[in-house]
Amino acid sequence: MRKFATESDLTHIPAMKHALNQKPEYEKELRKAGVRITRPRRIILDILSSTEDHPDAMKIFHRAIEIDDSISLSTVYRTMNLLEDMGAIHRHAFNGGPSRFEQAHGDHHDHLIDIDTGAVIEFKSDKIEKLQEEIAKSLGYDIVHHRLELYARKTEK
Amino acid sequence: MRKFATESDLTHIPAMKHALNQKPEYEKELRKAGVRITRPRRIILDILSSTEDHPDAMKIFHRAIEIDDSISLSTVYRTMNLLEDMGAIHRHAFNGGPSRFEQAHGDHHDHLIDIDTGAVIEFKSDKIEKLQEEIAKSLGYDIVHHRLELYARKTEK
């Protein structure tokens, strides 16, 4: 996680291997919640914790069946719902397309989506967060969560 | 459109009857683009220009068949795609749900969604827009469009 040399408060979160290999930790938490650690779930958790992109269910499914070809797509969907409910992952609907997922690592961030490649860059701006709070407050609301997505194209050189 | 008495640059866009009754204007533009003004289209345009919410296709369809019960849902979808391509409406996918639409009136704005009622409040912050530009720039991108949604709950009194 590095700061950019601008006057802004932008934090770029570069190709972060999301807190890699916290598998045991995760399983502990899941067990505590009364969730069984099954083979499909372990595989899906592995995929999520080792990926750098924001795959959709189908993509996760394809990666999963390479490891165990008996896993079904329904299990992928069910597991994503379970993990989302537990707060272990976040769901996005970029462009209104199919849900894409990412492991929830501690700090919140927003997304810049490359409209040509679909690539996703994570970033964070405390200034924007603060402004959002101000806005909600002046409208008489408290923010529960928010979504900021920049759809962008690489600057022409 | 009124300014709030805060130090922020927030602009609230209150229950704006989106540039009401520009029907003739719209039709002119559509004709110019070689689009035929049909009965279903006129009805859908009417609905869009007179509504204050952000209806989805099904809601538009139901309002439409009250005026002309021969209109089909496919026509609603086709018309929404047409109008979106022409830039006459904007499409949103709040919460990843079905697309919801609003007539495009000149100025861009973002949305605060009341998570209890589904109500949508429009607002605009030049400061946030500017920060977004800075962020994209420092990541080597130009913003094509963006989406900022605040999911919020009314402040407890």
Added chain:
DNA sequence: ATCGGTGCAAAGCTTTTGCAAAAGA
């Protein structure tokens, strides 16, 4: 041995599409 989880197939929901008939220009 329990009871939760899985795979499979079927269904659900939103959205798109093929086609013949209808209607703008």
Added chain:
DNA sequence: TCTTTTGCAAAAGCTTTGCACCGAT
């Protein structure tokens, strides 16, 4: 008249669900 547009019904894409079997604890 000549295309475009429509309605209908069917299909497509993503996601959920019912059910009987399987497997983690």
